[in-house]
Amino acid sequence: MGLYARITPFANEPLTDFTQEHHRKAMEAAIAQVKTGFGRQYPLLIGSERIVTEDHIVSINPGNLDEVVGYVSKADVGLAEKAMQTALAAFESWRKTPARERAEYLLQAAKRMRERKHLFSAVMVLESGKNYAEADADTAEAIDFMEFYAREMMRLEGINETLPLTAVLGEVNKVNYIPLGVGVILPPWNFPNAICTGMTCAAIVTGNTVLLKPSSQSAIVAYHFAELMKEVGLPDGVLNFIPGSGAEIGDYLTSHPRTRFVSFTGSKEVGLHINALAAQTAEGQIWIKRVIAEMGGKDGIVVDETADLDAAAQAIVTSAFGYQGQKCSAGSRAFIVEAVYDQVVEKAAALTQKLEIGLPERNYRIGPVIDQSSYTRILRYIDIGKTEGKLIAGGGKAAGNGYYIEPTIFADVDGKARIMQEEIFGPVLAMGKAKDYKEAIALFNDTEYGLTGSFFSADEGRIAEALEEMHCGNLYINRKCTGALVGAHPFGGFNMSGTDSKAGGYDYLLLFTQAKALSRKL
Template sequence: MTLSTGTQVKTYLNYINGKWVSASSNEIAPSVNPANKNEVVGYVQRSSKEDLDLAVEAAKKAQIQWRKLSGAARGEYLYKVANVLEQRLDDIAKTMTEEMGKTFPEAKGETARGIAILRYYAGEGMRKVGDVIPSTDSEALMFTTRVPLGVVGLITPWNFPVAIPIWKMAPALVYGNTVVIKPALETSVTAAKMVECFAEAGLPTGVLNFVTGSGSVIGQGIIDHPDISGISFTGSDQVGKQVAQGAVARGAKYQLEMGGKNPVFVADDADLEQAVDATISGGLRSTGQKCTATSRVIVQSGVYDEFKSKLLAKVREIKVGHGLHAESWMGPCASENQLETVLSYIEKGMAEGATLLHGGKRAEGEGLENGYFVEPTVFEDVYSNMIIAQEEIFGPVLALIKVDTIEQALEIANDVQYGLSASIFTQNIGNMLSFINEMDAGLVRINAESAGVELQAPFGGLKQSSSGSREQGQAAIEFFTAIKTVFVKA
């Protein structure tokens, strides 16, 4: 198995019980560069349920000693992992770009975020885990503490192959759980290199286990496994509901993040240059493949034409190309399947009567012929009942919607099943407060793009975007631990 250049293409193994091991199935799958479908980045294993069972068994055994360590001691391991990841930042970022397509600066930024998350949660090992509660008995002491769930299963997506796994793994580990992680098959090479950092940092045997494979086998196996006490999932709402149903059926704790249809509202008094730049960044960076990406652009009628003109002028300047090329602003869709999905939504938008202002087809040009490139696309004359205004596209498609008032904007913004993130551009305090109070979203941003959240802040959505629990920040302790109340009588 070699590239056309003659370089050997590596097959990445599972990491189980402190060792890199071959899967029992002997099946492998190529990870293809979406910027050049003829280039194989690496091969990953299609593991079997037997491989998953070995990983869970190792995690269950390791958890006995891991939970006995102090939070500070567990945090020290995370500091070591962060240092190793920092040393390998450029290599892992380059692999990420080659494997899923985002530009190299974006990949470096994501990897740096992973380092920061590790250091943040390393510090969490020194924070309080309970409270003293007054007892009605004057001779008793009553307090709460927190205990780990046990073995947790993590199912992570392809769009953030470093940041999302780390923001699940780091709190899970520092709070005393052991981990079995199944990354998306499409980005398992990047994930394997990230796990190598944990191994190099000397994490105790069995504390972290890594199994690659299909969602139908490994993902479903995590959902069904009786020794997995908690499941944290990021992905589609359809699969998320399967996770919830399976977890409820056997009494496991679950956490879901399932996407969004995120609006930005541009009011008449907005700074239009700021709003345009944030709309483009929020909607089109990472080729729109973010759960918090801007999808619907709701613009007040007084500035609609000027905003549209400024937006189109800047969208036309976007350079589409290979993520490793310095001049590329937007890379390819992550896979052929994702490209076809985006193009199908564009066709639906045109069929429903939306007006195509820019883009709408595969990007063409030198160096693009073998990749899954799509043009940044802008529609107008979009109404809330259209498919492109209701369903998550997960691609570089913006839908412009004209309104007269903020009341109309809020009604349209809330008229979807999702409620992840939303932003407003205005100088009016009343508009800001109305948006904050009435917008059905777990993340509301004022005069800032819809995409992104700081790592120390809770992250999650409302409605169908989330199961309700929050990731990141100190809120992560709520999912990865259980409260134990202690009563001590003298």
């Protein structure tokens, strides 16, 4: 039986309902199991070798600073070079592996991740400060990426055989999408399973080999993914796991003459730095490196006077404070038409004040921010906000032995204020007033970013205008601006939000390939 016959059509992985006691208890048991492994060492994975180094990353539970989740070995330049040579050697056979066989590895990995879904999620609860629902959605998205990209690779393989080209008398013509080479994968800490898995699997299923350098804040989650790929039999050297310093091995590999592409998700500043490094031609380099960069956002929600105000307020709060605002899609700005401005602000403040803060392992709605650096930076922005707007909720530190910050709202904020223009990446929302929906859209567009946005209205004419005029990669109508689903909402942004790669979309895999036109005279 062929692979096409064995797989089912793609459907998004269902989320777990933790209001049901058996699901909640299963997550609690998974958290307890992960805790039994606290303090263990995690090696590098280079080819068939597991390498433990003296220098390591210390992973601390951001919700309880007394807990060490684990110690992750760090690669230096020498080990990064070893990984590069290993990936180069593996590429020669992996690129010739049939597409259906490469896809099968992803499908098998998705199956096994689904079987131990709560264990992957539990690691994120403890290492990344996610509550049950946020962690569960992260793991579900990782499964979705593997399933979706496996099917997409087989679709591309079919296109290779059937792409309708202009007929030329006396010739047979076709196009093949072939892999690029060795790529460097640089995922973020905030979706440490989903985005890490998606970026890596897209590269390997298209026939490339990779060097995976995860974020230091979430390296243990990435290790479990890398181990899963080994478990399903992915050939040695196709995926090499090399945590380490971005300034050291990240820059070294980005500048390396044999690096063919860099896939990055993270901040604007780091993304621009990577783009600049990759643009420089190293000695011995014979190609232009491809950079796939998804960067920051200063996303917003626009509400006009015809909208369902309760739904709008709920969407504003959910978008702003889900995972403590630590999403590039987080709705950190809201522009409300003045006729209903006071009502929406009041509703948003009331909803925010009901949010409970505490340990993620106890499933509080609001947990800690990721680390000391983020904690300090966000509190500094809150101090700035107190000079730029009216504080109506939160405004400071929250109790707990971790990096806890109150969900904070500032009202009456000018569109040019720093907290309206700069990405904070924390639980801080700025709200501003507009004279009408047109001005609100103009305020929304007044940013260097362009990732996600939402427009709330009951007027079809205005909705049509918003769809045309609001400049962002993912625009939603009458719903929150977070929560893109693989296959349904291809994700990526405009301007300084990155290269608009549209992860989880039907042209994403093309970014990891090059098209080879083949013509034969009869």
